[in-house]
Amino acid sequence: MSNINLLSVIKKTKIRLIPFMLILYVLAFLDRSNIGFAKESYQIDIGLSNEAYALGAGLFFVVYAFLGAPANLCLKKFGARNWIGVTTLAWGVLSAGMGFADSEVKFLTIRILLGITEAGFFPGMIYLTSQWFPQANRAAVMGLFYMGAPLAMAFGSPLSGALLELHGFLNHPGWFWMFIIEGALAIIAGIWTFFYLDNTPETARFLSAEEKQLLANQMQSEENNKKAASAKLMDALKNPRIWHFAIIYGCIQCGVYGLIFFLPSQVASIMGSKVNFMTSLVTTLPWLCALLGTFFIPRYSDKVQERRNTCATTLLVGGLALGLSAYVGAVPAIIALCIAGTAYFACQPIFWIMPSSILTGNALAAGIGFVNMFGALFSFGAPILRQHSENIIGTPAAGLLSIGIVVVIGSILIFILPKNVGTNN
Numbered sequence: 001m002s003n004i005n006l007l008s009v010i011k012k013t014k015i016r017l018i019p020f021m022l023i024l025y026v027l028a029f030l031d032r033s034n035i036g037f038a039k040e041s042y043q044i045d046i047g048l049s050n051e052a053y054a055l056g057a058g059l060f061f062v063v064y065a066f067l068g069a070p071a072n073l074c075l076k077k078f079g080a081r082n083w084i085g086v087t088t089l090a091w092g093v094l095s096a097g098m099g100f101a102d103s104e105v106k107f108l109t110i111r112i113l114l115g116i117t118e119a120g121f122f123p124g125m126i127y128l129t130s131q132w133f134p135q136a137n138r139a140a141v142m143g144l145f146y147m148g149a150p151l152a153m154a155f156g157s158p159l160s161g162a163l164l165e166l167h168g169f170l171n172h173p174g175w176f177w178m179f180i181i182e183g184a185l186a187i188i189a190g191i192w193t194f195f196y197l198d199n200t201p202e203t204a205r206f207l208s209a210e211e212k213q214l215l216a217n218q219m220q221s222e223e224n225n226k227k228a229a230s231a232k233l234m235d236a237l238k239n240p241r242i243w244h245f246a247i248i249y250g251c252i253q254c255g256v257y258g259l260i261f262f263l264p265s266q267v268a269s270i271m272g273s274k275v276n277f278m279t280s281l282v283t284t285l286p287w288l289c290a291l292l293g294t295f296f297i298p299r300y301s302d303k304v305q306e307r308r309n310t311c312a313t314t315l316l317v318g319g320l321a322l323g324l325s326a327y328v329g330a331v332p333a334i335i336a337l338c339i340a341g342t343a344y345f346a347c348q349p350i351f352w353i354m355p356s357s358i359l360t361g362n363a364l365a366a367g368i369g370f371v372n373m374f375g376a377l378f379s380f381g382a383p384i385l386r387q388h389s390e391n392i393i394g395t396p397a398a399g400l401l402s403i404g405i406v407v408v409i410g411s412i413l414i415f416i417l418p419k420n421v422g423t424n425n
Helices: 006-033 035-046 050-078 080-100 104-118 121-132 135-146 148-164 174-196 209-225 233-238 240-260 263-271 277-304 308-324 330-356 361-393 396-415
Strands: none
Touching: 006 080, 006 104, 006 121, 006 135, 006 148, 006 174, 006 209, 035 050, 035 104, 035 148, 035 174, 035 263, 050 080, 050 104, 050 121, 050 361, 080 104, 080 121, 080 174, 121 135, 121 209, 121 330, 121 361, 135 148, 135 277, 135 330, 148 174, 148 277, 148 330, 240 308, 240 330, 240 361, 240 396, 263 277, 263 330, 277 308, 277 330, 308 330, 308 396, 330 361, 361 396
């Protein structure tokens, strides 16, 4: 009689896939957000206005938004290994190419192309998780994956800050070396993907035949047992609940990128200095806190098998904290930013369990892409909303409050979902 059980197979799968997914997410997040660290010196060197910077930061998300769903369907058709390997290589090349973007036109062009190449990565990872891990374990798994974002910011902040200190090396500015070196890391990861990743549990090289069958049977059983699950492509777009989830995710991402793209300069303002290595170290504090929250809060959600209230409460606290950071002293402001950063990332692994509980097949692949599309659109609007709020009212507090209000609206939309959404009950 076999001693193999599902928990041991899941553990083996976690050991194989989570570090891989985590590393790629760290690199993806770093390559899309490192422009925030170079903001001041980069703008001065190439003559980029604040409005052009906000547009470029946002244009990434416009193309990223509309290509997420078709990219996920391509992943399903061509296989995760080939699709993720190619896209990772491409975004690495483009991210390194930012080192040569010495004009506004080049800056905007590369940001658009970077959005195209990264469009399939994140929704692809969400879809991949839904194919490899049972629903009861998925929030904790997603929490580990989502740690890639705060890891990128926590360790990417001092890395980016240190690379900016290379200003003048071989007659190039510091931001040139930051883009080149961080882009090269993604290129290496893309090559690694072709040799490491398996497409499905049925083709997993790291599992025995019996382990493959056990995991595949469990995943198929969950697909079969989804209550009124939509399986057709158009079912995802016709489902009002998917639109509800899409707006919620948009509100979450507005908070994420309304914070990320301005955090280095905001911390520098709090400290009364320019963005440098020291301010980059302080900037890591919210992301170190987010690491802890992203590890523990989704685990709590799995333990109690409750999604709605945990996700909504976490997001609500984050929205209030961001608004509060505009009205308190230096130390309380940093603490409030730590709370906001923690909340925005810790709620997302729990959130993604909910749409995946009502879709299957092509509808799941497309639905994840569609929800992610709204997140990208709101991400595009976040830096523009914050910048215009500051310009119209004439104070940085207005920008923080505008983002915080959107986040609070997102938490309210979660509270009105059915209580058992995302659970097996």
